Amino acid sequence: MTTFNSKNNHARLTINRDAQEMLDRAREDNIPTVWDRLAAQEPQCGYCAMGLSCRNCAMGPCRVDPFGEGPQKGVCGADADIIVARNLGRTIAAGASAHSDHGRDILETFHATAEGKTSGYRIVDHEKLKTLARERGIAIDDRTPNDVAHDLAEAMFEEFGTRKESLDFLARVPKKRRELWQKLGITPRGIDRENVEMLHRTHMGVDNDYVNILLHALRTSLSDGWGGSMIATELSDVMFGTPKPLLSRVNLGTLKADHVNIALHGHNPMLSDVIVQAANDPELVKLAKAKGAAGINLVGLCCTGNELLMRRGIPMAGNHLMQELAIMTGALEAMVVDYQCIMPAVTEVAKCFHTQVISTFDKAKFPGAIHVTFDPNRGIEIGKEIVRRGVEAFANRNPERVRIPVGSMPMMAGFSVEAILAVLGGTPAPLVDAIKQGTIRGAVGVVGCNNPKIPQDYGHVVLTRRLIEKDILVVVTGCAAVANGKAGQMVPEAAEQAGPGLKAVCKALGIPPVLHMGSCVDNSRIITLAAALANYLGVDIDQLPLAGAAPEWYSEKAVSIGAYVVASGIYTVLGVQPPIFGSRNVVKLLADGLEGVVGAKFAVEPDPEKAAVLIRRHIESKRKALGLPHIAPESVRAPEEALHAGWPAS
Numbered sequence: 001m002t003t004f005n006s007k008n009n010h011a012r013l014t015i016n017r018d019a020q021e022m023l024d025r026a027r028e029d030n031i032p033t034v035w036d037r038l039a040a041q042e043p044q045c046g047y048c049a050m051g052l053s054c055r056n057c058a059m060g061p062c063r064v065d066p067f068g069e070g071p072q073k074g075v076c077g078a079d080a081d082i083i084v085a086r087n088l089g090r091t092i093a094a095g096a097s098a099h100s101d102h103g104r105d106i107l108e109t110f111h112a113t114a115e116g117k118t119s120g121y122r123i124v125d126h127e128k129l130k131t132l133a134r135e136r137g138i139a140i141d142d143r144t145p146n147d148v149a150h151d152l153a154e155a156m157f158e159e160f161g162t163r164k165e166s167l168d169f170l171a172r173v174p175k176k177r178r179e180l181w182q183k184l185g186i187t188p189r190g191i192d193r194e195n196v197e198m199l200h201r202t203h204m205g206v207d208n209d210y211v212n213i214l215l216h217a218l219r220t221s222l223s224d225g226w227g228g229s230m231i232a233t234e235l236s237d238v239m240f241g242t243p244k245p246l247l248s249r250v251n252l253g254t255l256k257a258d259h260v261n262i263a264l265h266g267h268n269p270m271l272s273d274v275i276v277q278a279a280n281d282p283e284l285v286k287l288a289k290a291k292g293a294a295g296i297n298l299v300g301l302c303c304t305g306n307e308l309l310m311r312r313g314i315p316m317a318g319n320h321l322m323q324e325l326a327i328m329t330g331a332l333e334a335m336v337v338d339y340q341c342i343m344p345a346v347t348e349v350a351k352c353f354h355t356q357v358i359s360t361f362d363k364a365k366f367p368g369a370i371h372v373t374f375d376p377n378r379g380i381e382i383g384k385e386i387v388r389r390g391v392e393a394f395a396n397r398n399p400e401r402v403r404i405p406v407g408s409m410p411m412m413a414g415f416s417v418e419a420i421l422a423v424l425g426g427t428p429a430p431l432v433d434a435i436k437q438g439t440i441r442g443a444v445g446v447v448g449c450n451n452p453k454i455p456q457d458y459g460h461v462v463l464t465r466r467l468i469e470k471d472i473l474v475v476v477t478g479c480a481a482v483a484n485g486k487a488g489q490m491v492p493e494a495a496e497q498a499g500p501g502l503k504a505v506c507k508a509l510g511i512p513p514v515l516h517m518g519s520c521v522d523n524s525r526i527i528t529l530a531a532a533l534a535n536y537l538g539v540d541i542d543q544l545p546l547a548g549a550a551p552e553w554y555s556e557k558a559v560s561i562g563a564y565v566v567a568s569g570i571y572t573v574l575g576v577q578p579p580i581f582g583s584r585n586v587v588k589l590l591a592d593g594l595e596g597v598v599g600a601k602f603a604v605e606p607d608p609e610k611a612a613v614l615i616r617r618h619i620e621s622k623r624k625a626l627g628l629p630h631i632a633p634e635s636v637r638a639p640e641e642a643l644h645a646g647w648p649a650s
């Protein structure tokens with residue numbers, strides 16, 4: 001396999017010193033990483049990159065020649081527009097299904113908890129339980145929390161079914177937007193229904209109108225954002241606590257050389273939350289000490305890490321591209337995985353060290369891992385079993401191979417919608433006033449993954465820096481949040497990096513200019529906040545000076561997120577080119593025509609400096625339309641010298 005043998009290459013792969021140092025080790029020990037495997041794939045298939053290949057049936061696989069010389073239609077007669085739209089629709093269905101199945105898993109545990117059948121779970125946030133019950137007209141007076149929770153769970157199971165006209169959470173959406181969705185025929189009716197229908201429509205010989213396919217793709221994504229993801233977020237809050245601002249730490253320096261280190265990786269907080277309880281078990285702590293460790297240290301990776309960071313302050317070892325590198329510290333006794341974004345490669349890297357990879361969900365098995373089937377009815381017992389395995393693996397650690405790079409960085413997290421409103425004094429009024437006056441120009445959600453096609457964290461960090469210095473509040477989720485944390489943008493002192501207006505607001509409130517709102521499913525918090533602001537002002541979401549960005553996205557889930565954010569009325573800039581450029585019509589619709597349909601559209605801009613300019617122009621144009629003080633959008637330009645400043649040295 002090709003490996004990146006030049007040390008100088010590392011700055012082109014990642015902007016982080018901890019990752020660069022681990023890449024040195026990978027090179028020295030000849031351990032392939034995600035970057036090596038990407039290099040081995042190059043050149044990647046151009047047809048697939050443009051969305052022009054189809055293998056939806058056995059008459060294919062087919063491809064359409066983008067240069068017009070080869071075939072222009074698949075065997076069935078599908079042209080570029082149909083093939084690209086079908087592929088995009090299926091991608092969104094896969095992403096929406098991943099989020100929504102996560103939501104269903106949480107819901108099933110919530111239901112079992114309400115019936116008293118689980119171990120290690122309880123109803124923690126009674127206020128949120130009541131709010132969710134009230135939203136659905138479920139009686140709460142003189143009833144136990146478990147009874148209310150039971151009825152709420154039953155109502156939410158209905159959201160996955162097929163016999164409703166719209167999802168319950170749509171009550172949070174401004175009336176104008178709901179009417180628009182109704183007019184367009186994209187009101188999400190049931191979570192499973194929209195995903196199944198997307199797969200049906202994209203079977204050969206069903207929906208052959210690319211516009212019609214894409215409209216249903218939007219509906220499918222809405223069933224994720226205002227359905228599956230929202231259920232996951234809200235019920236996790238009820239069971240594990242609604243996040244409040246807290247301080248923690250981030251990067252590989254959160255691993256401790258003298259402790260048993262256990263990393264929790266994936267997305268679902270159900271198992272990891274009981275592991276936090278198990279790691280505090282006096283007997284297991286005693287066992288760790290008997291093995292020569294000073295204690296048990298839990299760290300997070302990806303969105304399971306974000307869930308634990310937001311609610312428990314568990315430190316975050318890294319984001320998506322750090323998962324292999326965390327094992328290479330030689331200090332990790334166990335990597336406990338649930339599902340999503342866990343590279344199959346981790347078990348191969350683990351073979352080079354003493355690390356045990358422990359898989360836990362029967363729907364996500366990893367050859368080479370130890371599998372411990374998770375069962376919420378025995379949650380604590382299983383949590384203890386897993387922690388015990390990690391503690392026992394400490395004896396196999398070779399201290400001479402331990403290499404923990406750099407010190408950890410402090411970061412603030414825990415900004416749920418409730419926490420943001422609490423910081424503001426219980427009402428969005430101060431934020432709205434600051435936006436009206438122009439102290440804060442607008443707000444942007446910078447979200448999503450890492451992708452080895454972009455120097456790790458470069459897109460997130462540079463875009464965020466350019467936005468906050470122009471007085472734009474940034475809210476973050478997922479792996480983007482970890483990038484910002486590592487870059488020191490998520491502590492109250494980072495207010496110094498913001499423009500004068502945002503800086504003053506942050507200093508007055510004691511908050512960073514970049515607010516961590518949670519995991520990937522918690523993008524539902526961002527749209528909930530956007531809807532609350534719109535409702536407060538009596539406008540639709542698309543009228544607000546808001547934007548979204550996914551500078552380093554890789555996942556199908558990110559495509560679903562981008563689609564529901566745009567369908568909800570928020571302009572979104574992608575940093576990685578999606579596979580749609582084989583169809584001019586699809587690109588034209590998504591990057592232009594959609595504006596006239598849902599009031600928002602996509603843009604693709606890999607350079608975060610230029611992406612910041614696009615977003616600032618958009619925000620100023622929204623300010624202008626609302627009659628707020630604004631800078632002429634067309635005059636918003638990046639200073640020439642700013643372009644490419646901060647690009648890693650070659």
Ligand code: SF4
Binds near residue numbers: 059083
């Ligand atoms: S659905 Fe059409 S384009 Fe796709 S593989 Fe079958 S014949 Fe080819």
Ligand code: SF4
Binds near residue numbers: 320340450480554
């Ligand atoms: S942001 Fe992307 S890479 Fe990170 S955990 Fe979420 S989906 Fe996975």
